[in-house]
Amino acid sequence: MNDWNDLCALEDIPRLGSRVVETDKGRLAVFRTADDRVFALNDRCPHKGGALSQGIVAGNRVTCPMHAWLIDLEKGEAVAPDHGCVKRHEARIEDGRVLLRLN
Amino acid sequence: MNKQKLVVVGNGMAGIRTVEELLKLAPDLYDITVFGAEPHGNYNRILLSPVLAGEMTLPDIVLNDFDWYRDHGITLHVGKKVTRIDRTRRQVIAEDGTTEDYDRLLLATGSVPFILPVPGSDLPGVIAYRDIADTETMVAAAASHRHAVVIGAGLLGLEAANGLKLRGMEVTIVHLADWIMERQLDRTAADMLQASLEARGLRFLLGKQTEALLEKNGRVGAVRLKDGIEIAADLVVMAAGIRPNTALAESAKLHCHRGIVVNDTMQTYDPRIYAVGECVNHRGTVYGLVAPLFEQAKVCANHLAHFGIARYGGSSVSTKLKVTGIDVFSAGEFMGGTDTEEIVLHDKAGGVYKKLVIDGEKLVGAVLIGDTADGAWYFRLIKDDAPISDLRDRLMFGEHSLGDVGHAGGHNAAAMPDTAEVCGCNGVCKGTIVKAIREQGLFTLEEVRKHTKASSSCGSCTGLVEQILASTVGGAYKPATTGDKPLCGCTERTHAEVRRAIREQKLLSIPAAMAFLEWQTPNGCASCRPALNYYLISTWPHEAEDDPQSRFINERAHANIQRDGSYSVVPRMWGGVTNPAELRRIADVAEKYKIPTVKCTGGARIDLLGVKKEDLPGVWKDLGMPSGHAYGKSIRTVKTCVGNEHCRFGTQASMGMGIELEKMLFAMWAPHKVKLAVSGCPRNCAEAGIKDVGIIGVDSGWELHVAGNGGIRTEVAQFLCKVGSAEEVKEVTGAFLQLYREEGYYLERTVHFVQRVGMDYVKSRVLEDKEGRRALHERLLYSLRGLPDPWAERTDGPAKREFVPLKLIA
Numbered sequence: 001m002n003d004w005n006d007l008c009a010l011e012d013i014p015r016l017g018s019r020v021v022e023t024d025k026g027r028l029a030v031f032r033t034a035d036d037r038v039f040a041l042n043d044r045c046p047h048k049g050g051a052l053s054q055g056i057v058a059g060n061r062v063t064c065p066m067h068a069w070l071i072d073l074e075k076g077e078a079v080a081p082d083h084g085c086v087k088r089h090e091a092r093i094e095d096g097r098v099l100l101r102l103n
Numbered sequence: 104m105n106k107q108k109l110v111v112v113g114n115g116m117a118g119i120r121t122v123e124e125l126l127k128l129a130p131d132l133y134d135i136t137v138f139g140a141e142p143h144g145n146y147n148r149i150l151l152s153p154v155l156a157g158e159m160t161l162p163d164i165v166l167n168d169f170d171w172y173r174d175h176g177i178t179l180h181v182g183k184k185v186t187r188i189d190r191t192r193r194q195v196i197a198e199d200g201t202t203e204d205y206d207r208l209l210l211a212t213g214s215v216p217f218i219l220p221v222p223g224s225d226l227p228g229v230i231a232y233r234d235i236a237d238t239e240t241m242v243a244a245a246a247s248h249r250h251a252v253v254i255g256a257g258l259l260g261l262e263a264a265n266g267l268k269l270r271g272m273e274v275t276i277v278h279l280a281d282w283i284m285e286r287q288l289d290r291t292a293a294d295m296l297q298a299s300l301e302a303r304g305l306r307f308l309l310g311k312q313t314e315a316l317l318e319k320n321g322r323v324g325a326v327r328l329k330d331g332i333e334i335a336a337d338l339v340v341m342a343a344g345i346r347p348n349t350a351l352a353e354s355a356k357l358h359c360h361r362g363i364v365v366n367d368t369m370q371t372y373d374p375r376i377y378a379v380g381e382c383v384n385h386r387g388t389v390y391g392l393v394a395p396l397f398e399q400a401k402v403c404a405n406h407l408a409h410f411g412i413a414r415y416g417g418s419s420v421s422t423k424l425k426v427t428g429i430d431v432f433s434a435g436e437f438m439g440g441t442d443t444e445e446i447v448l449h450d451k452a453g454g455v456y457k458k459l460v461i462d463g464e465k466l467v468g469a470v471l472i473g474d475t476a477d478g479a480w481y482f483r484l485i486k487d488d489a490p491i492s493d494l495r496d497r498l499m500f501g502e503h504s505l506g507d508v509g510h511a512g513g514h515n516a517a518a519m520p521d522t523a524e525v526c527g528c529n530g531v532c533k534g535t536i537v538k539a540i541r542e543q544g545l546f547t548l549e550e551v552r553k554h555t556k557a558s559s560s561c562g563s564c565t566g567l568v569e570q571i572l573a574s575t576v577g578g579a580y581k582p583a584t585t586g587d588k589p590l591c592g593c594t595e596r597t598h599a600e601v602r603r604a605i606r607e608q609k610l611l612s613i614p615a616a617m618a619f620l621e622w623q624t625p626n627g628c629a630s631c632r633p634a635l636n637y638y639l640i641s642t643w644p645h646e647a648e649d650d651p652q653s654r655f656i657n658e659r660a661h662a663n664i665q666r667d668g669s670y671s672v673v674p675r676m677w678g679g680v681t682n683p684a685e686l687r688r689i690a691d692v693a694e695k696y697k698i699p700t701v702k703c704t705g706g707a708r709i710d711l712l713g714v715k716k717e718d719l720p721g722v723w724k725d726l727g728m729p730s731g732h733a734y735g736k737s738i739r740t741v742k743t744c745v746g747n748e749h750c751r752f753g754t755q756a757s758m759g760m761g762i763e764l765e766k767m768l769f770a771m772w773a774p775h776k777v778k779l780a781v782s783g784c785p786r787n788c789a790e791a792g793i794k795d796v797g798i799i800g801v802d803s804g805w806e807l808h809v810a811g812n813g814g815i816r817t818e819v820a821q822f823l824c825k826v827g828s829a830e831e832v833k834e835v836t837g838a839f840l841q842l843y844r845e846e847g848y849y850l851e852r853t854v855h856f857v858q859r860v861g862m863d864y865v866k867s868r869v870l871e872d873k874e875g876r877r878a879l880h881e882r883l884l885y886s887l888r889g890l891p892d893p894w895a896e897r898t899d900g901p902a903k904r905e906f907v908p909l910k911l912i913a
Contacts, residue, residue, distance in 0.1 A: 008909050016626060016652040020716075020908040027908070034626045051668040054656040056629040063629035065656045065664055067556075081543070081554045100911060 007091075007098045010036065018053045018062070025102060029053030030091060031073055033060060038098050039073035040091040046071075046084025106134045109407065110195055110205040112185045112351065114139025116148060117380025117396040118211030119167055124404030126175060132408060135177045136203050138195070141234055142182040144168050149393060149576070151238050155266030161235065166544050178203075188355035190373060207407060210352055210363060210371070210378040214345040214391070219254065223316030228323040229339045232263045241340065245270035248337035252276075252326045254313055256283035258422065260342030264305055267338070275306040275334050277313060277326065279343075287422045287433040291449065292456050292470045299429050299454060308332070347382045347389055362389045367414045369403035379403050385417060392420050397546065405595070412621055413595050421482045429454070430517070432478035435468035435485045436460055443467065446499050459498060464490045464861070466498070476516065477501035479569040490861035493821070502566050516570035525567050528560035533571060540575045548572065563815040591630040596620050598848035601635070605642050612648045613639065629655075634849035637736065637772060641844050644886035651905075657734035660905060661893045662719055665712065670719060672711040673733035674726050675769075678743045678761035678781075679707035685728060692725045704733065705813075706740030706778060717906055723894040730894040732770070736850070739778045741765040742790065746783030746800065755800025757783035760829060764798075767833055768840070770890040771883075774847035774856070777840065792820050795843075795853040796836050801825075805832050809839055809865070810857035818854045821862055824870055838869045838879035845882075 013019050013032040020043060021028040027043040029052050037060075043053045050066030060073045070079040076088040090101040109125075111118045114137050122135060139145075143165070150164040172179040183197040188208070196202050216231030218224050228244065230237050244251070245267055253264040256278035264274045276283075282293035297307055312329040316339055319325065326336045347362035358364045358372040362384025369377050369385075379399045381391055390396060395418035405413035421434030439445050439460040448457040453473070459481065460468035465488055469481040480502040484491060491498060519525070521534030539545060539554045551568055552559040558568040589595050596604075601620060610616040613635050617627060627635065632653035639647035651659045662670035674689070689709055693701050700712040708731055714722055723730075732738060741764050744750065746757030761781040771777070780789040781798045791797025793813035797820045799806045804827040811820025823839070826832055842865065847856040857865055869876055896902070 005911055007911060012904060012909070014652055014904060019904070021911050022908050023911040028911075030909070048666075049668075051664075054660070054664060054668075056632060056655065057652070058626045058628045058632065059624060061628075066666070068559075068629065102911075 004090075004092075004099045004101045007100045010038070010093055010096050010098055013038070013098065016057045018055075018057065020051075020053045021100070023102065027051075027053075028089060028100075028102075029062075030098065030100065031057055031062060033057065033073070036093070038091040038093055040089035040100055041071070041073065041076055042087045042089075044086060045069055046078055046086050047082070052086070107132065107206040108204055109133035109135045109207045109209065110203050111135065111137045111209045111211060112195060113209075113211030113213055113380065113382075114141065114143075114145055114179070114181065115211060115213050115380065116145065116166070116393060117213070117400055118209060119145040120397055120400035121209060121211065121379050121403045121407070122177070124401050125407050128404055128410060129408035133207070135175075136205075137172070137177055137179050138183055138185045138197060138203075139179070139181045140184040141236070143235060144172065144179075144181075146235065147576075148234070151232075151235070152262035152266060155238050155241055155263065156269045157266075163541075185351060186354075188351065188376075190355055190376075193375065206375065208376045209403070209407070210376060210382060211380045212348040212351055212382045214381040215348045216341060217344040217346050218341050219313055219343055221313055221315050223318060223323065224341070226316055226318055226323040227321065228337060229316060229341065231341050232259055233345075241267060241338065242270065244338040245272050249273055250275075250335040251338040251340065252334055252336040253340045253342055254278075254326075255342035255344065256280075256307065256309070257286065257342060257344070258284060260340070261300070263340045263342055265300075267340075268303065268305055272338070273306075274304075275308060275336075277308045277311050277328065277334075279310070279312055281310050283307070283309070284431075287437070287470075288431070288472075289438055289458065289470055292431075292433075292458070292472050295451070295454065295456050295472050296429060296431060308334075345381070345391060347384065349382060352378070352382070360384060367402075367416065368406045368411075369399055369415060370406070377403050377407065385415065388417060390418060390420065392422070394418065395420060410623065419482075419486050421478065421485075430471070430473060430475040432471040432475035432481075433469065434478070434482045435466075436462075437468040437470045439468065446495075448499055457499060461491070461495075464492050464863075466491050476570055477566075479573060480566055487859070489859060490863070493858070493862055516567050517574055519567075525571070526555075526557040526560070526564050529556040531555050531557040536568065536571050537575050540572060545572070546576055561815045590634060591628055593622050593624040593627050593631050594620060595623075598634070602638055602642070602846075602848075605635075605638050609643065611639065611643055611646055613650055613653055627653075633658075633736075637774065637849050640772060641886070645889075658736070660716065660719065661730055661734065661897065662714065662716075663734040667713075668716075669713045670716055671733070672714050672719070672722055672726075673704060673708050673731035674728035675731040675765075676708055676728070677765050678741055678758050680743070680758055680762065681709075688726055688728075692722055695725065696722055698722075704740075706733075707742050708733065708740060717908060720898050720902070720906055724898040726894075728894075729769070729892040735772065736775050737773055737777065738765070738768040738771040739776050741768075742778070742780040742794070744782050744784075744788035746781075750783060752786060753783035753800070754802045755783045755805065757781040757789065757798075757800055760798065760800075760805075760832065761789075763829065764833065764836060767837065767884075767887075769887065770893070771840070771844075771887055773840070773844050774849050775852045777843075777853070779836070793817060794820060796820075796839060798832060798836070803827070805829075807832065807835055807839075810854045810862075812852055812854040814852075821857070823866070834876060834880045835869060837883045838876040839865065841879040841883035841886075842868055844886075845879075 018029050018031040028040050029043040031039045043051050045052055045064040047069045050064040052062050054065045055062040061070050069082050076086050078084040089103050092099050145167040147164045147166050153159040185195050185197050187196040193205050194202050216233050230240050251267045251272040251274045253260045253276045256276050264276050268274045282290050283297050314329045315327045316323050317325040323339050326334045349359040352363045353359050363378040363382050364384050365378050369379055371378050380396045402413040402415040444461045446459045455473035458470045466484045519533050523533050525533050536555050536557050545551050558565045616635050636650050636653040640649050657663050696718050698711045702710050704710045741761040743757045743761035747753030777795045779796045780791040780794040782789040782791045783800045791799050793811040797808040806825050807823045808820035809823045812818040843853055843856050
């Protein structure tokens with residue numbers, strides 16, 4: 001699975017939103033920012049396992065819906081003063097399609 | 104491109120706080136150079152007293168060590184006093200000839216102690232009490248000498264006297280006024296404080312003027328007063344006040360008048376030069392406490408960062424301090440007068456004195472001795488200009504008398520052991536909070552919430568956390584207020600300002616609102632976006648854009664997210680009344696979708712818990728019932744008792760009334776959740792007394808009560824009016840809720856809304872102004888007209904993106 005895979009059209013992910021992706025390695029969340037960048041993270045907050053895919057996206061961050069931890073989408077890290085990180089995967093856009101490569 | 108150069112003169116709390124705020128906003132904008140006259144990094148000057156008293160050591164009070172300056176690329180010149188500003192060449196020149204160019208200059212030169220112009224004031228052994236060097240001199244003197252005289256019984260003088268006494272000296276305090284701390288305390292409070300200080304061995308000479316300091320063996324030996332008395336003194340501490348340090352600014356011909364004069368952006372008369380802190384005169388006021396300086400720092404940093412939108416409008420100040428273990432608090436117009444009323448509690452033997460000064464409907468001042476636990480709360484009431492008539496009978500007994508849960512009723516932070524749990528939601532103990540405040544250098548409630556999570560969930564322990572903060576950082580603490588607080592970190596605008604702009608400018612979308620209000624972040628954050636979205640759709644129903652991505656997940660998914668990521672589903676049962684067909688469908692759904700838990704809610708509905716998100720549309724379709732909105736900042740439920748249709752005591756048809764109200768309010772979004780109840784007689788089995796609107800049937804009609812709350816802090820609803828007909832019940836209820844929808848702040852429950860605006864205001868809008876009431880009710884009905892059932896809308900097709908996961912096929 002370490003190749004780029006076609007996931008969906010960019011339009012399938014709402015701007016400032018996300019989609020859950022089921023893979024054989026578990027659930028991921030794919031986010032789309034206001035300026036149409038895409039990021040993929042495991043769908044588990046490093047705090048207590050909340051579903052990051054359900055959070056509010058602003059800038060390059062998502063707020064976990066459980067206890068409002070802020071996760072940096074680019075780094076996959078909690079924003080200070082909280083500490084923790086979540087596994088990242090590679091995502092990019094090509095010809096209006098979202099491509100994903102699992103790490 | 105070369106960066107611009109910022110030079111800061113003054114390495115104290117105001118100057119460095121400004122630099123910190125600036126680094127947060129624009130970390131790479133300037134090359135920063137800091138000059139400090141003292142040979143140290145930035146330290147917490149307020150904590151010099153605990154150092155003098157031997158309770159803390161110098162390293163404990165350092166706020167920014169030398170590593171901090173290095174890590175932020177700041178050039179630091181310590182021990183160098185700046186003596187000249189060349190405004191033409193834009194240079195500052197220090198005593199030793201060090202010269203730095205500037206594009207922007209920040210003056211934070213603080214203040215200088217006032218040295219009485221009496222003979223002998225230049226003798227060795229005569230000092231002020233201002234910095235680390237003075238503190239070290241006092242510690243050394245205490246080790247080798249016996250008699251100390253402190254001139255001035257203000258806050259600083261008493262702390263110096265206390266510290267010297269603890270270090271073994273005989274201390275006499277000479278004071279010009281007739282009672283101590285006359286600028287913070289009334290006579291009764293001052294006498295009590297003085298008595299307890301005397302009991303600890305301090306000696307006071309009040310109403311006395313110093314005439315001369317007399318020499319003995321090459322240093323000071325005695326103090327002579329105007330009335331001829333001489334007191335032995337090996338050490339004299341001048342604590343007779345401070346003056347803004349404007350020498351440098353004046354030499355540079357900057358306009359000074361009892362301080363460096365600045366405008367609301369902290370700019371001096373030279374547009375390249377800013378000033379903050381104790382050296383500044385803002386609108387005629389010079390601030391000597393730390394809290395206002397931090398507000399100035401924030402504003403100044405905003406302008407240095409070229410954001411250009413913050414404004415400093417002055418600060419209200421309170422004093423909270425501890426002298427030899429006695430807590431003292433004062434704020435506002437504490438003296439009172441002929442136009443004001445006073446509520447006083449005076450337990451002389453117990454060492455407690457509390458005076459609250461009330462002007463009309465407002466609390467305007469407070470003095471507390473002995474028990475200052477509620478100081479922060481009183482200060483908030485004073486600053487918020489909050490109407491207190493409804494609290495008046497409980498005001499003296501403090502905030503906790505209003506009822507609290509989650510921390511075992513504890514209300515006195517000072518008396519709590521470190522192991523005591525303060526925040527029952529997040530399991531945070533007092534010791535953890537104190538440690539974080541000390542180690543991370545926290546000063547505000549927001550910072551404590553961020554670092555420890557204490558009081559960040561339900562907020563019921565906010566008062567306790569504020570007390571811990573106040574007792575840990577001392578006078579540097581500034582209580583948070585609701586009225587003038589920015590909506591979130593993305594803006595300087597308050598809720599009121601945002602609401603007003605949306606209405607007056609007819610803003611119809613979040614991007615439009617953010618652009619007009621000059622939001623500082625590109626798409627806001629999880630705090631401001633839901634608030635903006637609510638303000639838009641409530642102000643401009645059917646016109647403003649409702650942005651699902653700016654709603655919390657529960658309102659986007661129309662179900663309540665649970666801790667394991669599954670959802671709960673509560674179907675609408677009008678008035679809590681159901682039938683066998685509905686119950687059968689619920690049972691079938693629970694089995695078909697393998698829903699693990701089915702229970703009754705507090706609002707008398709049925710809750711299906713543990714539903715997978717992808718199953719939600721199917722569950723809704725099979726239920727065939729409308730959304731119960733148990734997940735939203737919206738109308739939740741109208742709870743009813745059975746009423747006169749069955750109950751032998753019932754006087755009114757409460758079920759029918761509940762159903763009518765619930766149908767009228769269906770799909771109503773609000774600043775926070777809204778719960779109603781209708782009882783058919785005064786036995787009130789529907790518990791209407793703790794609802795946002797509680798309606799109680801009596802033989803002759805209906806009583807309406809509003810602004811109750813059964814949650815964090817139990818609040819009994821207040822009586823609004825009694826009406827005769829069902830139509831009137833609906834109109835008054837609708838008008839009250841529409842007023843709340845139009846003027847409430849996001850996440851403000853009706854109880855807090857009514858506390859803020861006052862019950863009299865609510866009555867004037869909803870009862871006395873009959874036209875206005877009808878108009879409010881009409882606007883509510885217009886907003887709700889044609890709103891669809893969100894579940895029916897989503898049972899097939901359009902909302903697939905939200906509910907169906909993607910699959911990755913390799």
